[in-house]
Amino acid sequence: MTDILNAIIVFANFVLVPGAAYGAQLALGALGITLVYGVLRFSNFAHGDTMAFGAMVTVLVTWWMQGHGVSLGVLPTALLALPFGVAATALFVLATDRVVYRFYRRQRSAPVIFVIVSVGVMFIMNGVVRFIIGPDDQDFADGARFIVSARDFRDMTGLDEGLAIKSTALLTIVVALVVMAALFWFLQKTRMGKAMRAYADNEDLALLSGVNPDRVVMVAWILVAALATVAGVLYGLDKTFKPFTYFQLLLPMFAAAIVGGIGNPVGAILGGFVIAYSEVAVTYAYKRFLGHLLPESLAPESLVQLLGTEYKFAVSFIILVVVLLIRPTGILRGKTI
Amino acid sequence: MIRVENVHKHFGGVRAVNGATLEIAQGSITGLIGPNGAGKTTLFNCIAGAFPPTSGRVWLGEEEITGLTPHELFAKGLLRTFQIAHEFSSLTVRDNLMMVPPDQSGERLWDAWFSPRKVQAEEAAIRRKADEVIEFLNISHVADELAGNLSGGQKKLLELGRTMMVEAKIVFLDEVGAGVNRTLLNTIGDAIIRLNKERGYTFCMIEHDMDFIGRLCDPVIVMAEGTVLMQGTAEQVLSDERVIEAYLGHGVKNKAEVGG
Structure with missing residues (x-):
């Protein structure tokens, strides 16, 4: 019996809990991508670096606050700095839209042009972030590290395995849930949210109704900036802030958005968790897990790891390819690409 | 003209x-x-x-x-x-109609945050108007249906309804x-x-x-x-x-x- 419990705990500790946090981060990122795709009708390759930019501003403000002795106690100071990050990113993204995307929108350029333009924007943002904060890891997390540490858990339960729950993991999930609820409330209930859905649904008709396209586009960018910054900061708190990792996140985030059904916000969330759990489950070494379950004679010698962690991005890529082949619209039907 | x-x-x-x-x-x-x-x-x-x-x-x-x-x-x-x-296939018939009047205060961030009363009053007026149009076109039974689910003829009525908003x-x-x-x-x-x-x-x-x-x-x-x-x-x-x-x-x- 204790063996089974130990197996469950070790699985929860290394797969369930980290996967939930990572899934929430991917889901927030995929929501931003899906929103751009639905409202502005292109795949935004600059989204990863928008996250990096938002996280960077938040890191800088957090440092400034820490320097002045501002603190939230057990919660990370970054939460206080988050609104500043969102505001700065919104301004930056709106300026980009004014200078770059608006020109192509007026030209009624094809979506593929927008995609290439967004690649250009990506490189610029990439450079800006590295120029300001540098390419290295930055530490900005403070507050309590653990809600439950592995040792406390072991002492509490008397089991061999410990379940550590990082405070950032719980924080990620709570913040992500709040942000998603707010987003859905906005899209379903408010006048502007409905106008945005109308615009995403049928642009021609929206132009022939009272929907103001400039305003819809502006609010969409603000939402995207907010989602990207929140996702970026949560990821940074949970792991570490490094500009390049956000660029790497682009693939799993796109995979999440497409697997769930691009253009569909519920799909983006679902896709985020599908990708996150696949990645974690496939790259996890099951040796200890199986060691608890199997009799000693059968206990595995090797790591029992399907894929090395360095290949984790291949997982999202494979899922992406399979979904595009079998069900191109995604799990919940989105727009076909 | x-x-x-x-x-x-x-x-x-x-x-x-x-x-x-x-x-x-x-x-x-x-x-x-x-x-x-x-x-x-x-x-x-x-x-x-x-x-x-x-x-x-x-x-x-x-x-x-x-x-x-x-x-x-x-x-x-x-x-x-x-x-x-x-x-707008993912909005209801009523919402389709309510989308038509331009420059609604609910679309302005400032008003949406700081004068919700005004937004609500305006929205109520537009909703009444939409209900009148729905009545006029005799499509009350599908007012809360998603517009994407309407028949071809009903969609045509909805098109006409939009011009009446x-x-x-x-x-x-x-x-x-x-x-x-x-x-x-x-x-x-x-x-x-x-x-x-x-x-x-x-x-x-x-x-x-x-x-x-x-x-x-x-x-x-x-x-x-x-x-x-x-x-x-x-x-x-x-x-x-x-x-x-x-x-x-x-x-x-x-x-x-x-x-x-």
Whole structure:
């Protein structure tokens, strides 16, 4: 019996809990991508670096606050700095839209042009972030590290395995849930949210109704900036802030958005968790897990790891390819690409 | 009300509209007929701003509106419906209608955050209006249905309903009766006449159903091969030899030559 419990705990500790946090981060990122795709009708390759930019501003403000002795106690100071990050990113993204995307929108350029333009924007943002904060890891997390540490858990339960729950993991999930609820409330209930859905649904008709396209586009960018910054900061708190990792996140985030059904916000969330759990489950070494379950004679010698962690991005890529082949619209039907 | 002066629209080598000149009188229900490919919808698109004409000018009253965008024309009271009904498929019928009035305060961030009372009052007024329109069009039973689930005919009614949500000056109807059964067609016809009489809407409609045209339209303008062939009452037009020829094609006379 204790063996089974130990197996469950070790699985929860290394797969369930980290996967939930990572899934929430991917889901927030995929929501931003899906929103751009639905409202502005292109795949935004600059989204990863928008996250990096938002996280960077938040890191800088957090440092400034820490320097002045501002603190939230057990919660990370970054939460206080988050609104500043969102505001700065919104301004930056709106300026980009004014200078770059608006020109192509007026030209009624094809979506593929927008995609290439967004690649250009990506490189610029990439450079800006590295120029300001540098390419290295930055530490900005403070507050309590653990809600439950592995040792406390072991002492509490008397089991061999410990379940550590990082405070950032719980924080990620709570913040992500709040942000998603707010987003859905906005899209379903408010006048502007409905106008945005109308615009995403049928642009021609929206132009022939009272929907103001400039305003819809502006609010969409603000939402995207907010989602990207929140996702970026949560990821940074949970792991570490490094500009390049956000660029790497682009693939799993796109995979999440497409697997769930691009253009569909519920799909983006679902896709985020599908990708996150696949990645974690496939790259996890099951040796200890199986060691608890199997009799000693059968206990595995090797790591029992399907894929090395360095290949984790291949997982999202494979899922992406399979979904595009079998069900191109995604799990919940989105727009076909 | 609307004056179209020598409008051309070319797509590459195709001269879809080739020097159309016509006038739509205030308060009229003008019919626009012609065989397929005569350039009716293209002319509509030029007037309603879907794309600018290659050359020529369009006037609304005393004001030139050539090349304005649909959004700008909407603000001036020029509305249109589509040949294939457009709707916001993921919104309810009522929300579809409520989307129409422009510049609602709920769309402004400032008002949405800081004066929710004003936004609510305005929204309630628009909702009442939408319910009136729903009542008028006799579609109360589907008011809370997603517009994407409506039948083709109901979507056409919804198209017409959208034009009733604002004070329009002129409405362009592109085959509002196509693919609609007789009963529904009569409902649509009644609605058009009432809007014309009671609210002074001017209509210009592309239509293929001659009974429908005969009942509603005066005058009727006939287009063929990108230009205006003639204008007159429905009876005059339908008995005119040129019109019959345009519809049935030159092939009737020279069948052997064309090769059947």
